[in-house]
Amino acid sequence: MNEKSKPESAIQSSKDASKVIIEINGMHKWFGAFHVLKNINLTVNTGERIVICGPSGSGKSTLIRCINRLEEHQEGTIVVDDVELTGDLKNIEIIRSDVGIVFQQFNLFPHLTVLENCSLAPIWVRNMAKGEAEELALKYLERVQIPEQAKKYPGQLSGGQQQRVAIARSLCMNPKIMLFDEPTSALDPEMIKEVLDVMVELAETGMTMLVVTHEMGFATAVADRVIFMDEGEIIEQKPPNEFFHNPEHDRTKLFLSQILAH
Amino acid sequence: MAEVTRTYKVGQHPDLPPPRSEVGVIGWVKYNLLSTPFNVIMTLLALWFLWSIIPPLFEWAVLDSVWTAESRKACWAKMEVPEGAACWAFIKDRIGLYIYGFYPAELRWRVNLSFVLLVLAIVSVLYENMPGRKFGLWYAVAFPFITGWLLVGGLGLTHVETDQFGGIMLTFIIGITGISFSLPIGILLALGRRSTLPVIRILCVLIIEFIRGVPLIALLFIASTMLNYFLPPGTAFDLLLRVLIMVTLFQSAYIAEVIRGGLQGIPNGQYEAADSLGLTYAKSHLLIILPQALKISIPGIVNTFIGLFKDTTLVLIIGMLDPLGVGRASLADAVWAGLAREVYIFVAIFFFICCFGMSRYSLWLEKRLSTEN
Ligand SMILES: Nc1ncnc2c1ncn2[C@@H]1O[C@H](COP(=O)(O)OP(=O)(O)OP(=O)(O)O)[C@@H](O)[C@H]1O
Numbered sequence: 012m013n014e015k016s017k018p019e020s021a022i023q024s025s026k027d028a029s030k031v032i033i034e035i036n037g038m039h040k041w042f043g044a045f046h047v048l049k050n051i052n053l054t055v056n057t058g059e060r061i062v063i064c065g066p067s068g069s070g071k072s073t074l075i076r077c078i079n080r081l082e083e084h085q086e087g088t089i090v091v092d093d094v095e096l097t098g099d100l101k102n103i104e105i106i107r108s109d110v111g112i113v114f115q116q117f118n119l120f121p122h123l124t125v126l127e128n129c130s131l132a133p134i135w136v137r138n139m140a141k142g143e144a145e146e147l148a149l150k151y152l153e154r155v156q157i158p159e160q161a162k163k164y165p166g167q168l169s170g171g172q173q174q175r176v177a178i179a180r181s182l183c184m185n186p187k188i189m190l191f192d193e194p195t196s197a198l199d200p201e202m203i204k205e206v207l208d209v210m211v212e213l214a215e216t217g218m219t220m221l222v223v224t225h226e227m228g229f230a231t232a233v234a235d236r237v238i239f240m241d242e243g244e245i246i247e248q249k250p251p252n253e254f255f256h257n258p259e260h261d262r263t264k265l266f267l268s269q270i271l272a273h
Numbered sequence: 274m275a276e277v278t279r280t281y282k283v284g285q286h287p288d289l290p291p292p293r294s295e296v297g298v299i300g301w302v303k304y305n306l307l308s309t310p311f312n313v314i315m316t317l318l319a320l321w322f323l324w325s326i327i328p329p330l331f332e333w334a335v336l337d338s339v340w341t342a343e344s345r346k347a348c349w350a351k352m353e354v355p356e357g358a359a360c361w362a363f364i365k366d367r368i369g370l371y372i373y374g375f376y377p378a379e380l381r382w383r384v385n386l387s388f389v390l391l392v393l394a395i396v397s398v399l400y401e402n403m404p405g406r407k408f409g410l411w412y413a414v415a416f417p418f419i420t421g422w423l424l425v426g427g428l429g430l431t432h433v434e435t436d437q438f439g440g441i442m443l444t445f446i447i448g449i450t451g452i453s454f455s456l457p458i459g460i461l462l463a464l465g466r467r468s469t470l471p472v473i474r475i476l477c478v479l480i481i482e483f484i485r486g487v488p489l490i491a492l493l494f495i496a497s498t499m500l501n502y503f504l505p506p507g508t509a510f511d512l513l514l515r516v517l518i519m520v521t522l523f524q525s526a527y528i529a530e531v532i533r534g535g536l537q538g539i540p541n542g543q544y545e546a547a548d549s550l551g552l553t554y555a556k557s558h559l560l561i562i563l564p565q566a567l568k569i570s571i572p573g574i575v576n577t578f579i580g581l582f583k584d585t586t587l588v589l590i591i592g593m594l595d596p597l598g599v600g601r602a603s604l605a606d607a608v609w610a611g612l613a614r615e616v617y618i619f620v621a622i623f624f625f626i627c628c629f630g631m632s633r634y635s636l637w638l639e640k641r642l643s644t645e646n
């Protein structure tokens with residue numbers, strides 16, 4: 012079943028030789044009776060940057076949330092960094108500490124300062140000393156260009172700043188993979204760029220990234236591969252140039268014409 | 274106003290002060306007390322009401338009151354109009370009973386010391402910026418046990434039976450035990466009720482619903498009569514201890530529901546963010562979820578505590594003498610009989626001060642925590 016419905020358009024990334032870090036095989040997921048992800052097959056190599064797009068409700072968020080098991084899949088396998096995701100709690104905690112995720116709504120901890128938000132997981136998951144963790148946090152806050160906000164609470168920051176803190180918070184765990192779920196769609200237009208800039212810079216460091224976004228400029232500039240999803244299926248995946256200029260499926264064409272219309 | 278505005282160029286309009294009628298005492302009075310004819314009438318009625326209540330009350334309670342006398346007769350003899358003012362001498366005469374119950378007079382220093390330790394414990398729990406707070410918190414955890422030993426005795430101290438406890442001391446023992454033990458138990462019950470493990474969830478629901486469905490008085494009667502049936506014969510189980518357990522359980526069920534409400538106010542994203550960083554269940558709750566949930570729950574928690582503190586008076590039904598019980602008993606004394614007003618007002622004032630203090634603290638805490646973000 013896996014074999015027969017594997018999209019033929021599946022292309023190999025340019026980084027063929029490098030190590031596979033995510034391997035999803037024949038994966039299905041249901042919410043109750045609702046079949047939300049259907050036969051997902053996806054291989055991601057270390058250092059690859061993947062952009063996932065598709066209409067609302069197509070299962071993009073659900074797919075990337077399965078990768079760190081914020082959602083549980085019911086069929087097929089997901090292997091992340093050689094560890095298979097099963098019900099085993101210890102495995103899940105290990106994978107989660109190696110896979111960062113940035114949410115649309117930031118999800119910073121409102122009762123902690125920016126510095127505490129960032130140093131919390133290194134201290135309590137990695138058992139790092141407090142001073143060392145704070146140094147690390149400051150280093151990443153500098154990288155997202157808001158070290159001066161370290162003592163503030165998230166509620167005192169703009170949306171763009173909050174999202175950059177969220178990115179720094181994930182980076183402090185020194186993750187092998189970063190997942191982004193529409194990181195800029197809750198932001199006012201003038202703040203989108205500051206967040207995208209941070210993400211572009213992160214891509215340049217060679218981080219493996221899976222980004223759900225409709226920012227086609229970002230996809231063109233950064234992505235190795237663009238994946239188009241619709242109704243729970245991966246319809247098409249191609250390098251950005253081909254994807255935008257030479258889409259194969261009608262649904263992809265329709266989708267592209269809709270998002271490029273505005 | 275319009276003319277003023279026109280004198281500035283577009284884009285350069287400065288901030289002007291608001292009109293006089295909107296600020297200051299005059300503005301406040303005008304807006305809050307005299308804004309409509311109906312409002313004017315209500316204000317006048319309220320003023321008349323206050324005027325006819327407060328001066329006579331003040332005369333009765335303070336100006337004309339008698340503070341030293343040997344009996345009710347002596348008290349009334351000192352007044353211009355007999356029975357026309359408060360006879361606080363009665364309360365003064367019994368103040369030892371009101372504070373210590375029947376605790377042996379020569380050992381009362383132990384109770385006094387406990388009060389001092391209590392104040393220290395409260396301060397170290399409530400004031401976050403105190404130096405040595407970490408030590409303070411450990412002390413607060415040890416406090417109930419230190420005081421328990423101090424009050425009951427043993428291990429070198431003369432033993433005092435708990436049926437000699439009474440008065441304000443008893444109220445504090447029951448109230449503070451209930452408050453300090455019910456919070457952790459309530460948190461566990463609330464988390465249990467939201468557990469994904471059916472056994473734990475059902476157990477917690479049963480405990481909470483059973484306890485909430487039974488009046489406290491019934492639980493106290495169970496404590497005073499039935500509990501011994503369930504225990505092996507010959508095990509003497511102190512009545513006060515039984516009451517403390519019942520009160521704590523009762524309180525825990527209510528606290529659990531308040532905290533469950535707080536937990537429901539935490540957006541799912543917080544759980545997801547905590548999980549996605551690899552935090553375990555225990556750590557994500559201790560560090561992320563509970564601090565926020567407790568903060569939302571403060572008004573409900575304090576409300577429950579205030580309710581409990583007042584409900585401690587119910588123990589007089591099973592024969593324990595809290596301040597209300599002491600007061601009622603003292604009214605039976607022929608020398609002083611007839612001074613019920615003084616007794617009840619005194620008891621009311623005591624409870625009011627304690628509960629008002631708790632209420633103010635919770636307001637202050639809410640305000641401070643809300644400036645945090
Ligand atoms: N917890 C849930 N329970 C039931 N249905 C859900 C749940 N989460 C998502 N869904 C449904 O699953 C489908 C896919 O949701 P998902 O959030 O993955 O879509 P998406 O592609 O990310 O859409 P969007 O662009 O709007 O974010 C939607 O139809 C949604 O209603």
Ligand SMILES: [Mg+2]
Nearest residue numbers: 071072073193
């Ligand atoms: Mg989504």
